[in-house]
Amino acid sequence: MSRNPPANLARLALVVLLSGLCAVQASAKTSDRNQALELESDSQEGSIDGNGTSVWSGNVHLVQGTLDIQAARAEVIRKDGEVVKAIFTGNQVKMHQINDDNTPVDAVANRIEYDMQTDIITLTGNYTVKSPRGTNSGEKMVYDTKTGNMQSGGGGGRVKSVIQPKAKTSTPPATQGKR
Incomplete structure (x- = not known):
């Protein structure tokens, strides 16, 4: 097999996966x-047709574009x-x-999985998602891209969230009176 991935398959799986992942914060x-999708790896195998x-x-x-992912392995099912699942694994x-x-x-995790049939993204294994709004970390996060519902926990670890305060807009002081 060629080291270059089939662009339409990779684009569909990976863009959908990561667009959904980013929705966790924004x-x-x-x-x-x-944008054109560039995917490099040491090896690639599989077919772009049918099941597999x-x-x-x-x-x-x-x-x-601005999306950048590094992993040990990417799997598209x-x-x-039709692409039904994309899985990225690595440490991290x-x-x-x-x-x-x-x-x-x-975001970092040992495994990031996107199930396109349910629109569920799961991050497992020491995950952390960071943005200027805050962070969320733990052992497992399940995110429903349709509803925006997020569940964190499981795997025996605790969940930690840090939420930054909203930036205050400066309001001019009220005038005391007119002359």
Whole structure:
């Protein structure tokens, strides 16, 4: 197999995965979806047709617009020719993206999985999601991209969230009276 991934398959799986992941803190940069996707790895195997799994392994590096992912392995699973799941693994998978509001979002986890049939993203294994708004970390986070509901916990560890205060806007002092 070629070391270059099938662009349409990789783009569909990875952009959807990471757009959803970024929604944990804010919306992902929508213009990234219109950028060329570059995916490099030490090896790639699989087919882009029908049912099956395509795997990129060894120093996987994906770049699409402001989106940047580094993992040991990327796996894309298809059923009836449609991508149904994307899984990134490594110690640790690293993701960086700039949101539409120009704020950065960074995430790390040992495993990031996106189930496209349920629109559920699961981060497991010492995950942390950071943005200027705050951080959330623990052993497992399940995020429903349809509802925005997030559940963290499980795996025996505690969940830690740090929420930054809203920036105060300066209001001019009220005038005492007119002369």
